[in-house]
Amino acid sequence: MSLYAPLVTTLAALSFVAVGGGLVLTGAAALPGGRAWLRRTLAGEERSLLVWGLTAATLATCGSLYLSDVVGLQPCLFCWYQRIAMYPLVPLLAVAAFRGDAGAWRYGLPLAGGGLLLSVYHVSLQWNPALEVVSCQGGAPCSGRYLAVFGFVSIPTMAGAAFLLLGGLFLAIAVLDDA
Numbered sequence: 001m002s003l004y005a006p007l008v009t010t011l012a013a014l015s016f017v018a019v020g021g022g023l024v025l026t027g028a029a030a031l032p033g034g035r036a037w038l039r040r041t042l043a044g045e046e047r048s049l050l051v052w053g054l055t056a057a058t059l060a061t062c063g064s065l066y067l068s069d070v071v072g073l074q075p076c077l078f079c080w081y082q083r084i085a086m087y088p089l090v091p092l093l094a095v096a097a098f099r100g101d102a103g104a105w106r107y108g109l110p111l112a113g114g115g116l117l118l119s120v121y122h123v124s125l126q127w128n129p130a131l132e133v134v135s136c137q138g139g140a141p142c143s144g145r146y147l148a149v150f151g152f153v154s155i156p157t158m159a160g161a162a163f164l165l166l167g168g169l170f171l172a173i174a175v176l177d178d179a
Contacts, residue, residue: 025168
């Protein structure tokens, strides 16, 4: 029995959870009342937030490795760029969670933010290939979609959801670290 369909569907469903969590945390960190709510609700939970981030980054990393190395889907140029932003977050968050280092948001937030921007552009390319600024030569086309779970969740959509959640977690940790 192949695990491909249930695994990809589970990852796509987790993307919805990641987008919801990322939007809530990012919105809360952006608003004064939200920052106060984060401080009241999550005070002293910096290590837990780092562990949640480690879990999200590990799932995203393992998912991308499964799709390329087990399933055999060839990553395009922007997939590689997104991997460059995601993969270092696993050891960064592992060390930060182990040490309880809330200051890790300073290093993780730029990676998550850059990865999110790459993912948004990549998804835009999939929906409108005319937006291609850099030619994806040699290998998989950046505008190609290997999968569309639920009709629209592609691999860069899942990566973007993970980056959004990680960005929200880092912003929440930044709010707590500032308190």
